[in-house]
Amino acid sequence: MHIVVDLNRCQGYAQCAFLAPGVFTMHGEESLLYTPVAPEDQRARVRRAVAACPVQAILVGEEAGAGAR
Amino acid sequence: MLGEPRDGRIVVVGASLAGLRAAETLRAEGFTGSLTLIGEETHPPYDRPPLSKQVLLGKVPADRTGLPQRRRLDADWKLGVRAGGLDPVGKRVLLDDGADVPFDRLLIATGTRARPWPHPDEAAMDGVFTLRTSGDAAALAARLAAGPRRVLVVGAGFTGSEIASACRERGLDVTVAERGPAPLVGALGGTLGELAAKLQRAHGVDLRCGVTVTALEGDGRLTGAQFSDGTRIDADIAVIALGAVRNTEWLAESGLAAGPRGVTCDAGCRAFDMYGIVTDDIFAAGDVARFPHPLFEYQLLSLEHWGNAVAQAEVAAHNMISTGPRRRPHLTVPAFWSSQFGLNIKSVGVPTFSDQVVIAQGSLKDARLVAVYGYRGRVTAAVSVNQARSLEYYRHLIETAAPFPPAPGAADQRESPVPVPSDVPDPKLLSHGPTVALTGHLPDRRLTVVQPAR
Numbered sequence: 001m002h003i004v005v006d007l008n009r010c011q012g013y014a015q016c017a018f019l020a021p022g023v024f025t026m027h028g029e030e031s032l033l034y035t036p037v038a039p040e041d042q043r044a045r046v047r048r049a050v051a052a053c054p055v056q057a058i059l060v061g062e063e064a065g066a067g068a069r
Numbered sequence: 070m071l072g073e074p075r076d077g078r079i080v081v082v083g084a085s086l087a088g089l090r091a092a093e094t095l096r097a098e099g100f101t102g103s104l105t106l107i108g109e110e111t112h113p114p115y116d117r118p119p120l121s122k123q124v125l126l127g128k129v130p131a132d133r134t135g136l137p138q139r140r141r142l143d144a145d146w147k148l149g150v151r152a153g154g155l156d157p158v159g160k161r162v163l164l165d166d167g168a169d170v171p172f173d174r175l176l177i178a179t180g181t182r183a184r185p186w187p188h189p190d191e192a193a194m195d196g197v198f199t200l201r202t203s204g205d206a207a208a209l210a211a212r213l214a215a216g217p218r219r220v221l222v223v224g225a226g227f228t229g230s231e232i233a234s235a236c237r238e239r240g241l242d243v244t245v246a247e248r249g250p251a252p253l254v255g256a257l258g259g260t261l262g263e264l265a266a267k268l269q270r271a272h273g274v275d276l277r278c279g280v281t282v283t284a285l286e287g288d289g290r291l292t293g294a295q296f297s298d299g300t301r302i303d304a305d306i307a308v309i310a311l312g313a314v315r316n317t318e319w320l321a322e323s324g325l326a327a328g329p330r331g332v333t334c335d336a337g338c339r340a341f342d343m344y345g346i347v348t349d350d351i352f353a354a355g356d357v358a359r360f361p362h363p364l365f366e367y368q369l370l371s372l373e374h375w376g377n378a379v380a381q382a383e384v385a386a387h388n389m390i391s392t393g394p395r396r397r398p399h400l401t402v403p404a405f406w407s408s409q410f411g412l413n414i415k416s417v418g419v420p421t422f423s424d425q426v427v428i429a430q431g432s433l434k435d436a437r438l439v440a441v442y443g444y445r446g447r448v449t450a451a452v453s454v455n456q457a458r459s460l461e462y463y464r465h466l467i468e469t470a471a472p473f474p475p476a477p478g479a480a481d482q483r484e485s486p487v488p489v490p491s492d493v494p495d496p497k498l499l500s501h502g503p504t505v506a507l508t509g510h511l512p513d514r515r516l517t518v519v520q521p522a523r
Contacts, residue, residue: 002136002137006379008404008405012458027411029413030455033123034123035123035129035133036116036136037134059137061139063136063137063138064089064135064142065106065142065148
């Protein structure tokens with residue numbers, strides 16, 4: 001499960017960091033750091049974080065171009 | 070829709086963020102023809118912003134920043150092969166491996182590369198790095214993890230400053246050499262540059278401004294550097310962060326308006342040829358594109374911004390499969406972010422398009438503020454430091470060409486209500502022009518209103 005966050009849109013509400021702390025963490029007061037490739041066991045938590053983001057800044061999906069290597 | 074060019078062959082040169090988002094948009098809007106993506110790197114599209122942050126901090130491996138795709142692309146990926154030329158008459162992309170790829174419509178999204186250190190012998194030494202690709206980030210992160218004695222960062226723009234921040238967070242000694250008077254001054258001007266300088270020093274960076282690096286020393290392996298003020302330091306790693314070079318060389322013989330400043334295109338992302346005539350079938354998007362923006366007096370802008378790559382790619386893709394009045398302009402307000410030294414810096418508009426700046430909310434002392442930039446009496450940009458939620462309001466002021474300085478809001482007391490010169494580089498490039506407001510709500514109704522200058 002690959003993740004990208006539109007950090008122009010992100011406003012540091014930190015809902016994702018509460019719901020999936022293994023993937024999203026706050027760095028300083030309002031900067032978000034995240035793991036772009038989430039472990040499989042985090043899938044359900046990441047889905048909840050995506051849904052809860054007040055500004056809908058998180059995009060998840062399969063890896064782009066997978067199999068193109 | 071009848072008559073819309075929804076089939077045929079579309080080739081996208083550049084398989085990074087802009088190329089990927091364009092490909093997704095093409096499919097999302099009903100393109101059913103053949104789609105080919107050509108990428109010089111062997112990796113599928115990956116996200117670059119984490120490379121100078123999570124990756125250098127050792128939290129994420131460099132080869133694990135692959136971008137998610139929003140939909141199945143049904144595309145032919147040609148990765149690890151460089152486009153070496155373009156035949157606009159025969160409508161073929163010429164690949165370095167000798168093959169050529171015919172197209173009906175082409176998107177140029179070749180982006181930029183790191184500007185190398187100008188002395189090739191010094192640049193080739195062990196310990197000298199640039200940071201642009203995931204391979205660069207992997208190599209640098211490994212060396213930072215090994216605990217160098219001192220890291221030299223050459224250039225204190227956003228990338229250089231983020232590298233320095235990551236080094237300090239890892240407890241590494243770091244020297245930053247910046248030719249200008251302060252870090253970030255080229256992008257944000259003097260007021261926030263001073264704040265950045267204070268922050269870097271407060272975090273233990275050996276920051277040297279107003280100096281250049283005159284030599285990288287070493288015998289095959291970096292040992293130190295000399296500065297233009299006559300001083301020198303020992304360092305076993307140097308990261309060259311002197312900005313980016315646009316990847317346009319492959320277009321030299323193409324007849325397009327392509328050069329060191331990018332590929333010039335119209336507001337609908339259609340590339341110009343060298344006579345200034347717009348092409349019908351060649352488009353450009355992302356860092357490599359250079360386009361006019363009415364909010365900034367139709368100056369040709371090239372933006373090395375993540376958000377611009379996404380927005381411009383979507384417009385380019387839409388226009389590649391739309392005709393006449395259904396085509397859209399690329400009119401989004403530029404925006405970017407940076408995370409460094411514990412601060413979240415976000416920008417909307419074009420701060421360098423300014424003559425004055427005012428701290429509209431918060432204060433420099435608390436390093437929590439919104440700086441608003443104006444040009445000839447209207448708001449053209451705003452930059453927040455740890456105050457991101459205020460920025461949307463200022464984006465609206467920029468879009469509507471609101472008067473500068475902005476009226477005091479209900480939010481915080483201003484530190485200094487008096488605008489001061491913004492001290493951005495090259496003010497002589499600014500020109501007199503009309504006042505422009507973006508209007509409309511749906512993307513295809515996003516229009517401009519141009520009024521004569523006051």
